[in-house]
Amino acid sequence: MSFDYDLFVIGGGSGGVRAARIAASEYGAKVGLAEESRMGGTCVIRGCVPKKLMIFAAQAGLMAEEMRGYGWCDAQSGTFSWEVFREKLDAELTRLELIYRAGLSRAGVEVHDQRARLAGHHEIELADGTRKSARHILIATGGRPALIGIPGEELAMVSDDLFVMDRLPGRALLVGGGFIACEFATILAGLGVDTVQAYRGDAVLRGFDREARDLATLQLSAVGVDLRLGLTPVALERAGAGIRVTFDDGTREEFDAVLMATGRDPYTKGLGLETTEVRLKRNGAIEVDEWSQTCVPSIFAVGDVTDRVNLTPVAIREGHSFVDTVFGARPRKVDHSVVASAVYLRPHELATVGLTEEEAHARGAVDVYSTVFRPMRSMFAGSDAKVMMKLLVDPVTDKVLGCHIFGPEAGEMIQLAAIPIGMGATKAQFDATIAVHPTAAEELVTMRSPSRRLQALSGTGLA
Numbered sequence: 091m092s093f094d095y096d097l098f099v100i101g102g103g104s105g106g107v108r109a110a111r112i113a114a115s116e117y118g119a120k121v122g123l124a125e126e127s128r129m130g131g132t133c134v135i136r137g138c139v140p141k142k143l144m145i146f147a148a149q150a151g152l153m154a155e156e157m158r159g160y161g162w163c164d165a166q167s168g169t170f171s172w173e174v175f176r177e178k179l180d181a182e183l184t185r186l187e188l189i190y191r192a193g194l195s196r197a198g199v200e201v202h203d204q205r206a207r208l209a210g211h212h213e214i215e216l217a218d219g220t221r222k223s224a225r226h227i228l229i230a231t232g233g234r235p236a237l238i239g240i241p242g243e244e245l246a247m248v249s250d251d252l253f254v255m256d257r258l259p260g261r262a263l264l265v266g267g268g269f270i271a272c273e274f275a276t277i278l279a280g281l282g283v284d285t286v287q288a289y290r291g292d293a294v295l296r297g298f299d300r301e302a303r304d305l306a307t308l309q310l311s312a313v314g315v316d317l318r319l320g321l322t323p324v325a326l327e328r329a330g331a332g333i334r335v336t337f338d339d340g341t342r343e344e345f346d347a348v349l350m351a352t353g354r355d356p357y358t359k360g361l362g363l364e365t366t367e368v369r370l371k372r373n374g375a376i377e378v379d380e381w382s383q384t385c386v387p388s389i390f391a392v393g394d395v396t397d398r399v400n401l402t403p404v405a406i407r408e409g410h411s412f413v414d415t416v417f418g419a420r421p422r423k424v425d426h427s428v429v430a431s432a433v434y435l436r437p438h439e440l441a442t443v444g445l446t447e448e449e450a451h452a453r454g455a456v457d458v459y460s461t462v463f464r465p466m467r468s469m470f471a472g473s474d475a476k477v478m479m480k481l482l483v484d485p486v487t488d489k490v491l492g493c494h495i496f497g498p499e500a501g502e503m504i505q506l507a508a509i510p511i512g513m514g515a516t517k518a519q520f521d522a523t524i525a526v527h528p529t530a531a532e533e534l535v536t537m538r539s540p541s542r543r544l545q546a547l548s549g550t551g552l553a
């Protein structure tokens with residue numbers, strides 16, 4: 091049977107672009123790709139990249155404060171112009187989008203700038219009505235911000251809207267305690283917005299190591315975020331040019347803007363899945379096996395739409411592995427068990443790889459090497475900001491099970507720690523490494539004795 095394409099990719103984001111480019115350029119496949127919005131997807135256009143640039147913009151006040159502590163007595167952040175920043179941001183995103191497009195074009199990928207939907211196990215229908223056939227189809231449609239179902243929530247912004255605001259709000263409410271709420275609370279407060287963050291739990295960043303979460307929670311307040319724990323909105327209504335929010339404790343307050351950062355849903359709506367036998371998980375994510383293959387042999391899915399580990403490098407690896415396996419005859423699975431990540435807070439980031447203390451303890455006995463200290467850089471400037479370095483070690487095998495860092499540039503540090511930990515390094519091998527001095531990271535190789543040994547909980551593995 092002949093097809094229009096060897097591979098048709100739906101979605102030009104992190105996973106889709108990588109798969110399309112490699113299939114065409116390295117394996118000579120005839121590839122088509124449909125993108126309904128801007129090329130590059132969430133990460134490039136409305137996620138990682140613009141977010142990180144905003145984080146950089148937001149640290150001027152903290153840097154000026156630190157420098158005053160070093161004798162630059164008049165150091166001030168000055169005036170921030172959102173208009174100037176936005177213009178530069180738009181230009182940068184356009185530059186990146188063009189690079190993505192050029193890469194696809196060089197590889198020989200045929201790009202369709204429109205929405206696509208499935209029309210069978212080997213068929214795709216484009217928004218203009220054209221039908222294309224493909225031997226293999228890759229769904230890489232990503233995710234969309236999720237709302238929580240309260241009255242008036244359509245008045246709120248979602249993360250996509252933050253990058254295209256005409257002006258900064260004077261007073262903003264951020265709802266949630268996850269990656270996006272915490273990063274944007276840091277950003278908005280840093281840019282001078284009166285920022286309130288409402289989170290229903292008792293410490294932000296659920297799922298991360300508890301000790302690190304507590305430090306992140308304290309830091310948000312320290313940088314000027316009005317963090318309200320155990321609080322969640324139940325209704326939003328228009329109030330003049332602003333929004334009146336009713337909270338679950340009965341209080342009401344007005345804000346210029348509200349951001350719902352309450353998770354993301356896999357984007358499968360209107361994708362024509364009913365024309366196939368592809369199965370969905372309960373939350374609407376596409377069900378795939380370890381090869382990213384759905385239960386229909388010709389249809390694969392990668393990235394956020396499969397809701398495995400929703401990070402850009404994971405989507406890229408899944409896309410690349412799928413192509414190596416199917417087009418390169420080099421079977422490659424993705425190991426989702428040890429994936430490092432970072433939350434870009436300021437002044438200290440929270441970065442992690444492997445098991446948290448709570449997860450490690452749940453599986454058996456664990457030696458916890460943990461140190462919390464004031465680093466010389468900020469201590470000299472008179473700041474109370476604390477750094478945490480933690481290693482979790484299996485007392486029987488000596489293997490390092492997890493590493494958690496709360497500190498300046500923790501994201502950069504965890505990238506390096508992820509290499510030995512992914513290779514199965516032991517604590518003895520960490521100890522054998524001579525420190526780089528004076529750094530904060532040297533603690534990772536100088537913590538000699540455990541801060542505590544947690545015995546196995548009854549009913550778990552090791553005694």
Ligand SMILES: Cc1cc2nc3c(=O)[nH]c(=O)nc-3n(C[C@H](O)[C@H](O)[C@H](O)COP(=O)(O)OP(=O)(O)OC[C@H]3O[C@@H](n4cnc5c(N)ncnc54)[C@H](O)[C@@H]3O)c2cc1C
Binds near residue numbers: 124204232249
């Ligand atoms: C605010 C924010 C900050 C983030 N920061 C980070 C970070 O710092 N580090 C990190 O690793 N991850 C971060 N992420 C997560 C990261 O962006 C995603 O995990 C990643 O983009 C997923 O890639 P993907 O290929 O699965 O989907 P996406 O990048 O979302 O791409 C999907 C593409 O498919 C297109 N599409 C959807 N349906 C159709 C259709 N039917 N037809 C045609 N096109 C379609 C969409 O327009 C989109 O371009 C962040 C996410 C957000 C929202």
Ligand SMILES: NC(=O)c1ccc[n+]([C@@H]2O[C@H](COP(=O)([O-])OP(=O)(O)OC[C@H]3O[C@@H](n4cnc5c(N)ncnc54)[C@H](O)[C@@H]3O)[C@@H](O)[C@H]2O)c1
Binds near residue numbers: 238273
């Ligand atoms: N630095 C990074 O790597 C980075 C940054 C941003 C986003 N991301 C990715 O994007 C994903 C989405 O980010 P996110 O912050 O939206 O999601 P999240 O899952 O991290 O956080 C969602 C938050 O919303 C709250 N919430 C959910 N339902 C609620 C309800 N009904 N009422 C009140 N609160 C509710 C949760 O308690 C949680 O605090 C992340 O999981 C991550 O994979 C990564």
